[in-house]
Amino acid sequence: MTQSDDDRIADLEARLRLDDPRFTHGFGQGRPRRPREYRRGRAWLAMTLALTAVVVGAVLPHGLLLAAGLVGAACAVNLFDTSHQRRLRQPRS
Structure with missing residues (x-):
């Protein structure tokens, strides 16, 4: 390999x-x-906690817990998106 290739590697x-x-x-x-x-x-941990809150909020008629679980599930879905994380780490030209 040339010197420039070694430098790139x-x-x-x-x-x-x-x-x-x-x-x-x-x-x-x-x-x-x-x-x-x-x-x-x-x-996965965040999604599990959020879905647990949704189920508990639905079984016990507790609207605030149900709403908090739905919001937590929506936030946990963002943790699965890796393309967003790659865009944040890219240096700006």
């Missing part, structure tokens, strides 16, 4: 290390991990 490696250190550390250890875009543990 080193630059990509440095950016990836800064962006997702857990992902790059996994490659160094021989145990690759999911990239950050595919880790959705917090999103």
